[in-house]
Amino acid sequence: MNYRTAEKHLRVDLKSVIKLVKAHSNHCYMEYNEYYNGQKIMVFVEADLNQRYCKLNGKLIELTTTLCNYGSIRYWFTCPVCGGRCRVIYWQGQYDYWACRKCLKLVYRSQQATKSDFVFWYDKAIKVAHIIDSNLNAEPMDFLFCSHLWWLFPDKPKYMKLAKYERLRNQFCKYAEIGQQLDQKELSRLKL
Numbered sequence: 001m002n003y004r005t006a007e008k009h010l011r012v013d014l015k016s017v018i019k020l021v022k023a024h025s026n027h028c029y030m031e032y033n034e035y036y037n038g039q040k041i042m043v044f045v046e047a048d049l050n051q052r053y054c055k056l057n058g059k060l061i062e063l064t065t066t067l068c069n070y071g072s073i074r075y076w077f078t079c080p081v082c083g084g085r086c087r088v089i090y091w092q093g094q095y096d097y098w099a100c101r102k103c104l105k106l107v108y109r110s111q112q113a114t115k116s117d118f119v120f121w122y123d124k125a126i127k128v129a130h131i132i133d134s135n136l137n138a139e140p141m142d143f144l145f146c147s148h149l150w151w152l153f154p155d156k157p158k159y160m161k162l163a164k165y166e167r168l169r170n171q172f173c174k175y176a177e178i179g180q181q182l183d184q185k186e187l188s189r190l191k192l
């Protein structure tokens with residue numbers, strides 16, 4: 001199978017952009033190094049947090065915000081292709097546009113994620129939810145938009161015993177909480 005992994009693509013992580021921008025009174029225009037196939041290449045970044053936009057090599061990418069549990073603001077790229085929110089945006093070199101991982105059909109790191117990575121735990125939680133509903137369309141990043149973790153948990157199917165359902169829900173919440181703690185830790189380190 002020919003996996004196109006996200007890691008091999010030129011990518012810009014919003015957290016590094018935010019860091020640059022915050023150091024320059026919420027507006028910046030600068031060159032910025034990223035890695036592409038193991039090589040360092042230059043990306044020209046222009047960003048303005050007040051005007052909510054970012055330009056990568058001249059291509060406009062709108063920014064959007066959500067409030068997170070602890071009252072701070074979280075910034076997102078708006079994927080120019082699907083309009084979805086994402087933290088990391090990837091370059092489609094052949095046609096020269098930026099898009100989210102889903103739009104470029106890139107395989108995410110969750111297969112290789114370690115226990116210190118929130119993706120790992122969100123992924124584990126989703127696997128538990130899949131025991132109840134194998135059609136559940138959820139992925140680790142969806143947790144970032146939920147104010148209550150159990151929102152992503154499926155309703156009890158009629159055939160399932162309540163005790164079993166509750167046991168799975170507890171397991172789901174346990175994994176999701178570990179994920180959330182790691183996620184918050186990452187967030188506070190960035191001081192967004």
Ligand SMILES: [Zn+2]
Pocket residue numbers: 079080081082083084099100101102103
């Ligand atoms: Zn997209």
